[in-house]
Amino acid sequence: MSILTRRQLLAGAGALAATGLCAPATAQTARPGTLRLLVGFPPGGTADVLARALQPALQTRRGEPVIVENKPGAGGRLGVVELKNAAADGHTVMVSADPILTIYPHVFPRLAYDTAADILPLVPLASEPVGLCVGPMVPAGVRTLADFLAWCKANPKQAAYTTAAAGTTMHFVGAQLAHASGTDLLHVPHRGGAAAVQDVVGGQIASTMTSMSLALPHLASGRLRCLGVSTPGRYARLPDVPSFAEAGHKDVVAQVYYATWLKAGTPPATVAALAEQVQAVAAMPDVAALLDKLGLDRMSQPQPAFAQRVSADLKRWGPIVKATGYSADD
Structure with missing residues (x-):
């Protein structure tokens, strides 16, 4: 797929928003029972495209409104703060790549959220x-x-x-x-x-x-x-390219993954129901086709196991970031 095609695909979500077919909730008022899919970036980015791919089927499955709400700013951090400040009732789900939750806590000295205390990992969607x-x-x-x-x-x-x-x-x-x-x-x-x-x-x-x-x-x-x-073994899309681990650098292993996140303290029954709904929708053929077009791999993991992974990644990135001496200045 050409770069132009990829850009057009990502821009398509922004075009949908402009038509009002899938408009950001910043331009509308969420009524009671509405599920907000929160994205900390403007329309058109990968997280936004994934949220908009989930929206119609989730709405059908839940039998209540589902809207995508963009809260861009501060490299995605404003979206996390919005989730932190939401009610812990399962009606706000953030769609985001993991570094905002697993790496940023070690990069920004004055972060306005604590991943472990404020955020609950729901289920992953895709990785690369x-x-x-x-x-x-x-x-x-x-x-x-x-x-x-x-x-x-x-x-x-x-x-x-x-x-x-x-x-x-x-x-x-x-x-x-x-x-x-x-x-x-x-x-x-x-x-x-x-x-x-x-x-x-x-x-x-x-x-x-x-x-x-x-x-x-x-x-x-x-x-x-x-x-x-950075895969542990060979990457399926490039089977002839060795991983860093295969080349002798066993600790240089990483994935960027896109996932769904809730506010900590959401009731367990609500978490389980949302996890089932999101996983079912993410497994639909049209979503799988979109992931393939974006160059992403489908990622599926039960909610408890995914929460454990996020916790492990949060701990793992700490010493890696510290060793570089890097710290953001805002």
Whole structure:
């Protein structure tokens, strides 16, 4: 799928909002019994597209209104604060990628929420790995991760990787790889993943640590080469590319996952009912087709097990972030 097609797909949710067919709740008043699907970003992003894919079937299944409500700002943090301040009655569900809940607590010194105390993980929807991809700055003879790391050591002025932003999963996976391999890699954050990838495709920077959904179109065209991925084993979409763990860096394992979240303290029966409803809708063929178009993999896990995973990830990212010395200034 071309980058243009992906952008059109993501922009389609914004177009739906403009028509009023699936308008954000900021322009309407939620009446009693309405389920709010909260998104901490503007219409058109991946979390927003997923929320809008769930909305119609959830509404049918529940027999009551379901609306998507966008609360953009502060890199998604305002959405989490909105969820924290909602009633713990199961009528507000946030759709978000995990770093806002698992990495941000270690990045922002004055965060307005506590993931463990304020937020209850519901169920996951989709995931994707992070990949190290190189572009035309790197010689064609560099075919493996070991080749690239050796090239970086021989060419320290070019030893750099781009990411969508500082403080992201991609940032810290790159830092982990640099530390594990003893390689000095300069992190170059951008304002968004597409811009980060484009600088590598254009030959301005050697490599990018990126979400694979952004990289796949460029890999298909040959403009990027993927040398490693953050899955524990091989990534199904790129079976010929070894994982970082296979290449000898066993601790460089990560996924970005999109999931649903509730306010802590929501009654267990409500949590169980919502988990069943969301899982059933997420398994529908049209949602599966959308995930495939976005380059995402379906992720399904029972609510208790998913909550345990989030807790483990929250703890795991702490020392990784601390080791980099990075802290956000807002």
